[in-house]
Amino acid sequence: MADFTLGILGSGQLGRMTIQAAADYGISCHVFAPDANNAPAGEICNTLTEAEYSDQNALNNFYAIVDAVTCEFENVPISALGIAPDHILKSPGVKALATAQNRLIEKETAKLLGIPTAPYWKISSVSDLSDAFNTLTLNTSNENAILKTAKFGYDGKGQIRTKSDDSPEQLWQELNTDLAILESFVNFKKEISFLIARNMNGQTEIFPPTLNHHENGILVHSSAPAILPQSVIDAGCHYVEIMAHHLDVVGLLAMELFLTEDNTLIFNEIAPRPHNSYHWTIEGCKTSQFHHLVRSVSGLPFGEVKTSRKWHMKNILGQSVSELQSGYSNTNSYVHDYGKAGPKIDRKMGHITYFE
Numbered sequence: 001m002a003d004f005t006l007g008i009l010g011s012g013q014l015g016r017m018t019i020q021a022a023a024d025y026g027i028s029c030h031v032f033a034p035d036a037n038n039a040p041a042g043e044i045c046n047t048l049t050e051a052e053y054s055d056q057n058a059l060n061n062f063y064a065i066v067d068a069v070t071c072e073f074e075n076v077p078i079s080a081l082g083i084a085p086d087h088i089l090k091s092p093g094v095k096a097l098a099t100a101q102n103r104l105i106e107k108e109t110a111k112l113l114g115i116p117t118a119p120y121w122k123i124s125s126v127s128d129l130s131d132a133f134n135t136l137t138l139n140t141s142n143e144n145a146i147l148k149t150a151k152f153g154y155d156g157k158g159q160i161r162t163k164s165d166d167s168p169e170q171l172w173q174e175l176n177t178d179l180a181i182l183e184s185f186v187n188f189k190k191e192i193s194f195l196i197a198r199n200m201n202g203q204t205e206i207f208p209p210t211l212n213h214h215e216n217g218i219l220v221h222s223s224a225p226a227i228l229p230q231s232v233i234d235a236g237c238h239y240v241e242i243m244a245h246h247l248d249v250v251g252l253l254a255m256e257l258f259l260t261e262d263n264t265l266i267f268n269e270i271a272p273r274p275h276n277s278y279h280w281t282i283e284g285c286k287t288s289q290f291h292h293l294v295r296s297v298s299g300l301p302f303g304e305v306k307t308s309r310k311w312h313m314k315n316i317l318g319q320s321v322s323e324l325q326s327g328y329s330n331t332n333s334y335v336h337d338y339g340k341a342g343p344k345i346d347r348k349m350g351h352i353t354y355f356e
């Protein structure tokens, strides 16, 4: 599809892997980001615009040359996607982006659709937090909770684990925001993600579920397909599908869920974009999550998402960046280096996929 140009808002590793997939189909990519140069996507794209997301002129010029646009991270300002002219296909869509950007709206949407959530409270002041702690103590057997900023959290940032006897004043000061959510702590036995691809005609394809392991709020290891009772798989697939239709997603939608001891799935959050826990699909599926994203926005038919092996994906963070190098000597490993210059602590530098 040499005549098709995909616009990408954002310049991180998810954009980079989308560009790599688009190249397989002869599709060129134009990256738009304030930090596009020397960033993972910016350094391998066909063309780029380095400008602020608020720069309307730059956005208009960008929209004059692309056929579709996708957001490679969910904190792209809504207006940057919203001002795209009607003839440009917008992925994941304004409604999906706005919902994923606010943990309160996200949880309310899940509730509306009948997807179970942990008890949660909207917090916009110290007194809201005190009230929530009181209810938490009275109504639940579990007094542990997590206080999260409603917006702009990622990789566990903007979160504090709390107990109901913590000082609300101190917590509120530490979180330093004007809108937050207090979530009851879920004593889960597993963390699972589901991923759906949905195209402009509403057709869908659901990937096998993935089992995730986080440390300090950051995903460190994923394995797939997750071995789960069929009823759990069916419920997860149903939840991600109804959410994708409700939000009218075009592209990808990931849903993170907790699995409790009694095999109930509890909603955590959504991400309307490629998801870190599905990087294994690059080698593990004939048509990866990135290929599906590109197909869904360019009108190409969906591919195959079944897998016949057990796959693992290990994130390589700044503090263990040397593992990328050692990955090359393991003949069972697929090394992905995002080409980032500075190996900072907890920064995702790459990932390694391997199979059993």
Ligand SMILES: Nc1ncnc2c1ncn2[C@@H]1O[C@H](COP(=O)(O)OP(=O)(O)OP(=O)(O)O)[C@@H](O)[C@H]1O
Pocket (backbone or CB within 6 Å): 118, 146, 153, 154, 155, 156, 157, 183, 184, 185, 186, 187, 191, 214, 217, 218, 219, 256, 268, 269
């Ligand atoms: N209510 C909860 N109960 C128990 N654990 C939780 C809860 N909320 C979050 N966690 C833990 O913290 C991790 C990160 O939380 P969350 O997914 O909300 O944050 P995030 O910053 O959006 O992370 P990411 O962008 O990496 O998905 C979860 O994957 C889970 O391990």
Ligand SMILES: [Mg+2]
Pocket (backbone or CB within 6 Å): 256, 268, 269
């Ligand atoms: Mg998460």
